[in-house]
Amino acid sequence: MFKMQPFCNVTVSYTHPGLNDTIYVEAWLPNEDDYNGRLQSLGGSGWTAGRFVLQYGGMINAVANGYASVTTDAGVPGDLTDWLFAIIAKQLIKSFYGKAPSYSYWNGCSQGGRQGLKLAQQYPSAYDGIIAAAPGINWAEFFMNTIWPLFYMESTQQFPRGCELDEITSLAIASCDELDGVKDGIISDVDACRQSFDPFKQIGKSFHCSGTNSKIKISHAAAAVANASWSGPRFSDGRFMYYGFEIGTALSEVAPTKCTGDTCVGTRQDFAFAYQAFVNRKVTTELTNITARDFDTLYRNVKLLYASNLETNDIDLRDFRDAGGKMITFHGLADTAISPAGTLDYYNQVSDFTGNVTSFYKYYRVPALKHCWGGNGGQPEALFSQLRAWVENGTSPEDSPVVIAGLGNSTQQQIICPWPQTARFDGSCSAKNSTTCWSCKE
Structure with a gap:
């Protein structure tokens, strides 16, 4: 269970004149004593941009860890609102706490992963760090x-x-x-x-x-x-x-x-x-x-x-890189919704185009993980904190710990590795159920 921390809910609506739309941006702002000075925006899922039960679960977790957290329903299908609600969120935070957030992060999977890539591609200065997991790239x-x-x-x-x-x-x-x-x-x-x-x-x-x-x-x-x-x-x-x-x-x-x-x-x-x-x-x-x-x-x-408004297959991420942005994508290899091979293909194209891609963008394949979560594979929960360390301290993420559901209802400590490395088990290791028995190899 998430621990519910007290927070202030500030919901803003806005419209684009002539488009007959109404877009809602919902910000949860923790008490000043609990606030860590950072923004974490939550992406959507499926055909939904945000502001529904899965996002609220993520926002509860974010607020519990001191983040100001934001989501949007986008009003109508589109991507401009992903960028605009970052601007609105930062303004709300500045008004509420007296200063803008020190760092801003995007955290999304599936539709939220697609939104994260779109932000890196078209609005490279909107966020310092982006988790763009299991993204719907080529819609x-x-x-x-x-x-x-x-x-x-x-x-x-x-x-x-x-x-x-x-x-x-x-x-x-x-x-x-x-x-x-x-x-x-x-x-x-x-x-x-x-x-x-x-x-x-x-x-x-x-x-x-x-x-x-x-x-x-x-x-x-x-x-x-x-x-x-x-x-x-x-x-x-x-x-x-x-x-x-x-x-x-x-x-x-x-x-x-x-x-x-x-x-x-x-x-x-x-x-x-x-x-x-x-x-x-x-x-x-x-x-x-x-x-x-x-x-x-x-x-x-x-x-x-x-294609024109939903695809996020632009491989030129140089503006995001030059703005100092850092991004992590993970994708479960047992995904029943979006093919992880398509995500790998996109990452390899970015690598070929930019060179030295791991200086700002890393991709993790997660064995046996289903779409965003579930399955027998381990949930890569440490990646967000590793992203934050990368953005704020320059600590580049390498292996990341996961706990998989093993044979006979057992669990096993393993690691996932940034592509093109894969995790390999050392059979001579005495601590069989420990991440120390694993290493990343090409």
């Missing part, structure tokens, strides 16, 4: 990946049981678990696992299916759907569109089915709804006999609709 592409497994099942008429997909995931974990030097029930080296584990070689293997309460065999359909989910969406001519989910992700969540007897069907109609909303512009229309060309058409329409 159209990652959206297409979320519906790709569903489209693949519909277009190929292959609907495996969920237990089959779960079994393939379990077999992948068993095969790749110890690639990092320790058996802990998670996949840490997803790149090596992709090279060594073939879902089609699992066809015909028997296992107990909880859904049928009987022993069944892994089908070709299950292997095909797993492979498609990991490979990611393709255009109708086979060209690469975007990155898929990482191996070890819960496949039954990204490709859900419902079975009656021996007949299974998809349980979500995301592609049909998206096509109706973004192509036909009428959600009540029927959609049957969908084709790969329909998938191409949907991508083009989503790209036209969202």
Whole structure:
């Protein structure tokens, strides 16, 4: 439970003349004796800019640690408000405490991560430090990946049981678990696992299916759907569109089915709804006999609709770097919403463009962590304090401690490392459940 500290809630509304909008900025200001002189703004989630239950939970934590904390509903979809509410927040803090905050931080994941990148790209002086976790960078592409497994099942008429997909995931974990030097029930080296584990070689293997309460065999359909989910969406001519989910992700969540007897069907109609909303512009229309060309058409329409105001794939962060900004991105390798490979691709492009990227921007891949939190991977809770030390003291973050949910309901102390380093376990270490047994290696 968070400890609730007393604070003053100052909510400001403003509008842009002629746009018929109303935007709310909500600031929680701790008592002067508790205030640490710093601003922590909370980003949004999903399709929401902020000012909802997840942000309020984060604000409670921020205020408890002495931060003035701010969130906004943005009024309407857009990004200018992310910058404007930083200005408003700083003015409120100056009025309330008599001086501006010493340092300002952005802390966001998913939509909030996307907002953080947008701030670094377009408003490089707004924040001194930014956590931009699991960001929705290429909005159209990652959206297409979320519906790709569903489209693949519909277009190929292959609907495996969920237990089959779960079994393939379990077999992948068993095969790749110890690639990092320790058996802990998670996949840490997803790149090596992709090279060594073939879902089609699992066809015909028997296992107990909880859904049928009987022993069944892994089908070709299950292997095909797993492979498609990991490979990611393709255009109708086979060209690469975007990155898929990482191996070890819960496949039954990204490709859900419902079975009656021996007949299974998809349980979500995301592609049909998206096509109706973004192509036909009428959600009540029927959609049957969908084709790969329909998938191409949907991508083009989503790209036209969202690219200009939601994508955050600008790789030129030199202004942010030159303003003295520091940024950390982390992404769970078991994310079922946004492909972590897309985030890695963006980071590598920034690195190639700017050079010496780790002087101001670091990226951490978190094994077995789901979207922002959850899963068996450890929550990288120390990264925010490491960001603050980087901004205020020049202490560049290296490894960061996490606690993973290991085998047999156990927990294990591990570390995550800044890319391109990965965590490696020292098998000769005597303190098996200690971060001292781990080191970062390229």
